[in-house]
Amino acid sequence: MGGMRESQSTVAHPFGAFTSTFTFRRLALVVILGVVTWTALIALFGGSAALDAIASANGRWLLAALVVHYASFGVRGHRWRRLLDMAGYRLGYWHATSLLIAGWFVSALLPARAGDLLRVGMLRLEDSRRTAVPVGVSLGSIVSERALDILAILMLGAGFGWAVLQMQAPNWLIVSYAAALALLAGLVVAIL
Structure with a gap:
């Protein structure tokens, strides 16, 4: 590259x-x-x-939920930054995370994930410290993010399902579920 x-x-x-x-x-x-x-x-x-x-609500659980929720923005900002970095465009951690948070805010107010369009638009702007990121690259990074989000949800659901199935499922179902988990894990490794 x-x-x-x-x-x-x-x-x-x-x-x-x-x-x-x-x-x-x-x-x-x-x-x-x-x-x-x-x-x-x-x-x-x-x-x-x-x-x-x-x-x-239990204050400890509420605080834990807030910490996990807001920490996830930092993790997502880092992930998006890495995706753009792999495409050859280096963003600072705070810049990527602030654009991500702004996009989430706009998406909460407007329909159709408009915050993602905001992020694409903001990446098109350039100044003395940053180069403009082409629309195709920024859209590709956002689509990749969505794919990784779906994989994370599938993995969490699979883990929860595994815990529930082990309690009360016949052996053939547990073996089938384990095979599906192995396939999902292989897919995750292939994508990463």
């Missing part, structure tokens, strides 16, 4: 505010926007039942 592509462009980035480095001011803005959004959702859509459910 040759060496990594580097940008020689001096074009100003139209979304420069979204690509600058981390600052306390930006963190405060994100926290304030989050609080305002939560407050508006609760006020507009009667979220008091949801708040009651959260209040009655």
Whole structure:
């Protein structure tokens, strides 16, 4: 594939505010926007039942769920970064992860996974630090991500199914299930 592509462009980035480095001011803005959004959702859509459910939940499990959920964005950002790196386009970890989170946010608000289109569009922009990523490469990386997501779901489901089947299934079904798991594992290894 040759060496990594580097940008020689001096074009100003139209979304420069979204690509600058981390600052306390930006963190405060994100926290304030989050609080305002939560407050508006609760006020507009009667979220008091949801708040009651959260209040009655086990705090340790809730905290564990939040940590796992938000840590998954870091893992997904790293995975996407690696996929683009294999195509010859190097993104910084924070840049890739922030684009991924922005895409998830847009997809939560708009239909048809519009956040993925946002990521493709943002990768098309270039500035003095980043080269533009062609649409085909960025779409290919997103399709690859989806395929890996499906494989992860299949593996989790297979593991859960295996645990349940071992408790109360005839031997022939357990052997068939083990063969299917081996086939799935081979598929995962072949893709990676």
